Amino acid sequence: MTRVKALAAPYLLWVVLFTVIPCSLVVYFAFTNENGGFTLANFRDVPFYAPVFLKSLYLSLIATVICFLIAYPMGLILMKADLNAQRTVIMLVMLPMWMNFLLRTYAWMTLLENEGLINHFLELFGIGPFRMINTQGAVVLGMVYNYLPFMILPIYSVMVKINPALIEAAQDLGAGSLKVVSKIIFPLSIPGVVSGIIMVFVPSISTFIISRMLGGGSNMLIGDLIEMQFIGSVYNPYVGSAISLILMAVVFVCMGIINRFGGEKEGTLL
Amino acid sequence: MKEKYLLKLSGIVKDFGDNRVINDVSFSVKSNEFLTILGPSGCGKTTLLRAIGGFEEPTAGKIFLNGEDMAGIPPHKRQVNTVFQKYALFPHLNVFDNVAFGLKLKKVPKDEIRKRVKAMLKLVDLKGFEKRNITKLSGGQQQRVAIARALINHPKILLLDEPLGALDLKLRKDMQIELKQIQQNLGIAFVYVTHDQEEALSMSDTVVVMKDGKIAQMGTPQDIYNEPVNAFVADFIGENNIFDGEMIEDQQVEILGAVLPYNDGVWPKGMPVDAVIRPEDVKVVAPENGYWRGRVESVVFKGVHYEIVVNCGGYQWLIHSTAAPKVDEEIGMTIDLYDLHLMKKMFDGAENRVPAEIETATSVLIDGLSFEIPETDRERGEKVILRIPPSAIDVVGDEESPLTGTLLSVIYKGKYNEMIVDCGGRRWLIQEDRDEQVGIRVGLKIDFSQALTESAGDDSNDPS
Numbered sequence: 001m002t003r004v005k006a007l008a009a010p011y012l013l014w015v016v017l018f019t020v021i022p023c024s025l026v027v028y029f030a031f032t033n034e035n036g037g038f039t040l041a042n043f044r045d046v047p048f049y050a051p052v053f054l055k056s057l058y059l060s061l062i063a064t065v066i067c068f069l070i071a072y073p074m075g076l077i078l079m080k081a082d083l084n085a086q087r088t089v090i091m092l093v094m095l096p097m098w099m100n101f102l103l104r105t106y107a108w109m110t111l112l113e114n115e116g117l118i119n120h121f122l123e124l125f126g127i128g129p130f131r132m133i134n135t136q137g138a139v140v141l142g143m144v145y146n147y148l149p150f151m152i153l154p155i156y157s158v159m160v161k162i163n164p165a166l167i168e169a170a171q172d173l174g175a176g177s178l179k180v181v182s183k184i185i186f187p188l189s190i191p192g193v194v195s196g197i198i199m200v201f202v203p204s205i206s207t208f209i210i211s212r213m214l215g216g217g218s219n220m221l222i223g224d225l226i227e228m229q230f231i232g233s234v235y236n237p238y239v240g241s242a243i244s245l246i247l248m249a250v251v252f253v254c255m256g257i258i259n260r261f262g263g264e265k266e267g268t269l270l
Numbered sequence: 271m272k273e274k275y276l277l278k279l280s281g282i283v284k285d286f287g288d289n290r291v292i293n294d295v296s297f298s299v300k301s302n303e304f305l306t307i308l309g310p311s312g313c314g315k316t317t318l319l320r321a322i323g324g325f326e327e328p329t330a331g332k333i334f335l336n337g338e339d340m341a342g343i344p345p346h347k348r349q350v351n352t353v354f355q356k357y358a359l360f361p362h363l364n365v366f367d368n369v370a371f372g373l374k375l376k377k378v379p380k381d382e383i384r385k386r387v388k389a390m391l392k393l394v395d396l397k398g399f400e401k402r403n404i405t406k407l408s409g410g411q412q413q414r415v416a417i418a419r420a421l422i423n424h425p426k427i428l429l430l431d432e433p434l435g436a437l438d439l440k441l442r443k444d445m446q447i448e449l450k451q452i453q454q455n456l457g458i459a460f461v462y463v464t465h466d467q468e469e470a471l472s473m474s475d476t477v478v479v480m481k482d483g484k485i486a487q488m489g490t491p492q493d494i495y496n497e498p499v500n501a502f503v504a505d506f507i508g509e510n511n512i513f514d515g516e517m518i519e520d521q522q523v524e525i526l527g528a529v530l531p532y533n534d535g536v537w538p539k540g541m542p543v544d545a546v547i548r549p550e551d552v553k554v555v556a557p558e559n560g561y562w563r564g565r566v567e568s569v570v571f572k573g574v575h576y577e578i579v580v581n582c583g584g585y586q587w588l589i590h591s592t593a594a595p596k597v598d599e600e601i602g603m604t605i606d607l608y609d610l611h612l613m614k615k616m617f618d619g620a621e622n623r624v625p626a627e628i629e630t631a632t633s634v635l636i637d638g639l640s641f642e643i644p645e646t647d648r649e650r651g652e653k654v655i656l657r658i659p660p661s662a663i664d665v666v667g668d669e670e671s672p673l674t675g676t677l678l679s680v681i682y683k684g685k686y687n688e689m690i691v692d693c694g695g696r697r698w699l700i701q702e703d704r705d706e707q708v709g710i711r712v713g714l715k716i717d718f719s720q721a722l723t724e725s726a727g728d729d730s731n732d733p734s
Contacts, residue, residue: 163358165354165355165356165358166358166360166361168323168325168345168352168354168358169352169354169358169359169360169419170360170371171324171325171344171345171346172323172345172346172350172351172352172354172420173346173351173371173372173375173419173420173423174346174372174375174376174423175346175371175375176344176346179375183371183375184360187362188361188362
């Protein structure tokens, strides 16, 4: 027992150094003014940023829903495919993740630009040009493209573990394909769905690169707002901490809601 | 074609790739009948059940349910329900919702569902368990839920795939009786798959014994037990003494040195046979009064009878008797002639007759494989028949010999195990002291010094 505890020590140190201390600092700065005194003033401007919060929430929710709508049927198809096909597809899903995040997003910029590849291509047929870059759609696209694997992987890994005998038992009792999915596969895959939602929603709501590169100046999200407070022209880490704290609270509430839907199933994270 | 039978299988064949797991199986089930498919693991019995349930499409043959061809009809549209091997209960639903699953799909009114689930849980002795979590139930309770979940839909036939396999002995015995009672009370036909011969004999109206995807024997439990058609069935169905015998006259058989008259059927002179003698049919007499004599090796009291092992010239006899001879005592053994069962051997002949070609002075080719033999003066390229006695072949690991095959059967013959091994279509008869698991891959090592070589004349025929 003591040995196990000793082995856990480095991890404890890690958590303290990189989770507990930074979070405490964020909380500390959020309630501190430039002179180091306690203040609530940092939160005074927060209502002013409400539209940015709502937009972040809105866009990341849409991205999460789209990811789910793509990933879930894919999981259903994969669970019936043979093992080699499963491995190949999962490999291909993960392949873009091995490339640099910035590079991937830059690639979308060149594709979506007014003078970009897609518009050039459409021009050949006399269509367009369309304004695609610097729209909300482009931001959502960027989120879906970058975070889709994080939805597919947990859903897939839960689905392949479902005992095929359960599906046969449901069929035996009179369930057609749709009923098998709604009554057996979906309830049993909820833990994967919940992790998938968390892993797409959280990075989406706090992203700043995607919105800045694909959304232009008109689609500022919380992430951009926070970034501006720290390294932008505004430079106000105290307000930045306050906004971060509120973002954490928003995420926390969202997770609570999602976990409620997930029920008390094992394997649910956070 | 009007069918009197509820379920009829005709000429069912199922291939998985190159592997034929069911080979021309036909039988029918009447309403109310309890039919058991009995066989060792890998005999195709579960696949057959899955074909009836609609989970496997037969490669050939037809399944009729109530006279209606089931080809292409998916499982959820068949009026059969299955109790799965490991129950396959839905872990996210409680007992009530598991049992009600089928009724809910059929949109049965809620009140009726509640009533029927309650009645069904009472039937399987799980009254008041509605709200229980499936994962918190014991094996026996899960078993009952699985049965209730299937039966509540009033299937015409209930399919059961080794439903008692995961239970301990005591519970299994209780459940056997309960299952039989449920079947009789509800008047539903059961098709029951098991590898447990005792289960099959005690519950069934009809037993179908399967081996290697084929029906070895079909009949009432009494038929199967009293008149097994071959040594495999006899060996599988219960404890038996099985010995090699030979017809020395048309109606006289020699078994372990004793000559007995036998006139049940036509058996040509010189034919090798399997003789089956049940332990309870052997009578212990004075040494000079028996067909055989032997020395008692062990006596174990089993409650109703003594289990006696007798050594008779190196062959072990198993005897069940209410009288107990002493260990090391010399006894005689006799049987009533109607208790002697002779069976055609599952292998043609008493030895291996293998066509071969002389490759060099010290090697032969059998089925394309080269084997070293003691020096021969026969010409290269000459076609010969090798006569290899079963005792000249050793079963070894499948990496220790180029000649490998699947072990088809193992039957204890009192002194050795008689094995049949299929090597790419050619069957080998082997006598081996070791025991092996049927179905595994084995290698064969042949001692060619014990083999006789004959020229392949015109009358030679391939024993395979």
